[in-house]
Amino acid sequence: MDAQASAPGAGTVLNALATGVGSAFAIDLTVTATVSLTDTTGVTGSIDGVEGADTHLIERCVEIVTERYGTGEGGTVRTESEIPIASGLKSSSAAANATVLATLSALGVADEVSRTKAAKIGVEAARDVGVTVTGAFDDASASMLGGVTVTDNETDTVIHSENREWDVLVWTPPEQAFSSEASVDRCRQLAPVADLLADLTLDGAFEKGMTLNGFLFCAALDFSPEPLMEALPDAAGVSLSGTGPSFTAVGTRAELKPVKERWQQRPGTTLLTTTETNGAIIHD
Numbered sequence: 567m568d569a570q571a572s573a574p575g576a577g578t579v580l581n582a583l584a585t586g587v588g589s590a591f592a593i594d595l596t597v598t599a600t601v602s603l604t605d606t607t608g609v610t611g612s613i614d615g616v617e618g619a620d621t622h623l624i625e626r627c628v629e630i631v632t633e634r635y636g637t638g639e640g641g642t643v644r645t646e647s648e649i650p651i652a653s654g655l656k657s658s659s660a661a662a663n664a665t666v667l668a669t670l671s672a673l674g675v676a677d678e679v680s681r682t683k684a685a686k687i688g689v690e691a692a693r694d695v696g697v698t699v700t701g702a703f704d705d706a707s708a709s710m711l712g713g714v715t716v717t718d719n720e721t722d723t724v725i726h727s728e729n730r731e732w733d734v735l736v737w738t739p740p741e742q743a744f745s746s747e748a749s750v751d752r753c754r755q756l757a758p759v760a761d762l763l764a765d766l767t768l769d770g771a772f773e774k775g776m777t778l779n780g781f782l783f784c785a786a787l788d789f790s791p792e793p794l795m796e797a798l799p800d801a802a803g804v805s806l807s808g809t810g811p812s813f814t815a816v817g818t819r820a821e822l823k824p825v826k827e828r829w830q831q832r833p834g835t836t837l838l839t840t841t842e843t844n845g846a847i848i849h850d
C-alpha cells in the first residue's frame with residue numbers, strides 16, 4: 567500500500583492573522599509525499615535532506631486518514647520539497663495536502679473524499695500539532711485547489727476562488743520564521759484595516775490588496791518594507807508572504823525583470839516561477 571501525491575506551495579494576498587479572513591495563491595513549487603502503509607501501528611515521518619526536522623505534521627496527517635478511512639494502519643511518510651521550510655511559502659500546507667492525498671490513495675479511497683474535505687484534514691492535523699495560528703485554511707485551500715482562494719479560517723470555508731495567471735518572483739532570505747512564533751497580538755491590531763483589504767480582495771483586486779497587505783504586515787511583524795519599495799512600481803503586486811521571511815511579487819515576466827535584478831542583490835535566493843491553477847495531484 568504505497569502511494570505518492572504532490573501539492574503546490576503558495577504566496578499571500580491577505581494574511582489571516584489579523585481577522586481570520588485570509589487569501590493566498592498557489593505557485594508552481596511543490597512538495598511531494600510518499601506514503602507506505604503497513605499493518606503495524608505507528609507512523610514514522612522524514613523530510614528529504616533535512617536532518618532533525620519536525621515531522622509531527624505529516625505523521626498526524628497519516629494517522630487521521632488511516633483512523634478515519636482505514637483500520638488505523640501505520641507506516642512511513644517521506645516528503646521531498648522544492649519549498650524551503652518556514653519561509654512563508656506554505657510548505658506546511660503543501661506537505662499536509664500531499665500527505666493526506668497520498669494516504670487516501672494508499673487506502674484506495676481518494677475518489678470518495680472531496681479535495682476540500684482532504685484540505686480540512688491537513689488543517690486539522692496542523693492545529694493538532696501546533697504549527698498554525700488560525701489553521702491556515704487560506705493556504706491549504708490555495709495549495710489543494712490551485713488558483714487564488716479567499717477563506718474564513720474561523721469556519722474553514724472558501725468565500726471566493728478564481729484563477730489568475732501571473733509570473734511570480736520569490737525572494738527568500740537565508741533565515742526561517744515559524745508561523746507558530748509570530749506576534750499574533752500585533753497582527754490583530756491591524757483588524758480594522760485588514761477588513762478593508764478583505765473587501766478589496768473579494769472584489770478581485772488581488773494585486774493592490776497584496777501590496778497593502780505587504781506594508782501592513784511588514785510593520786506588524788517587524789520586517790523592512792524595502793523589498794516592497796524595490797518592487798514598486800514595476801510589479802503589479804508585491805507582499806511579504808505569510809509571516810515571512812519570503813516576499814513574492816506578481817506581474818508579467820517583463821514587469822518582474824527589473825525587480826529580479828534588484829532582489830538578486832539581496833542575500834538568499836531569488837527565483838522566478840508562475841501561478842499554479844491545478845492544485846494538488848495524486849501520482850499514478
Ligand SMILES: Nc1ncnc2c1ncn2[C@@H]1O[C@H](COP(=O)(O)OP(=O)(O)O)[C@@H](O)[C@H]1O
Nearest residue numbers: 620645651652653654655656657658661744745
Ligand atoms: N516539507 C515538509 N515536510 C514535512 N513537514 C513540513 C514540511 N514543511 C513544513 N513542515 C511542517 O511545518 C512546520 C513549519 O510550518 P510554518 O511555520 O507554517 O512554515 P511554512 O510557511 O513553510 O508553511 C515545520 O516545522 C514542519 O512541522
Ligand SMILES: O=C(O)C1=C[C@@H](OP(=O)(O)O)[C@@H](O)[C@H](O)C1
Nearest residue numbers: 582588654698699700702808809
Ligand atoms: O498559521 C496561520 O494561521 C497562518 C500563517 C501565515 O502563513 P505562513 O505559514 O506562511 O507564515 C498566514 O499567511 C496565514 O494567513 C495564516
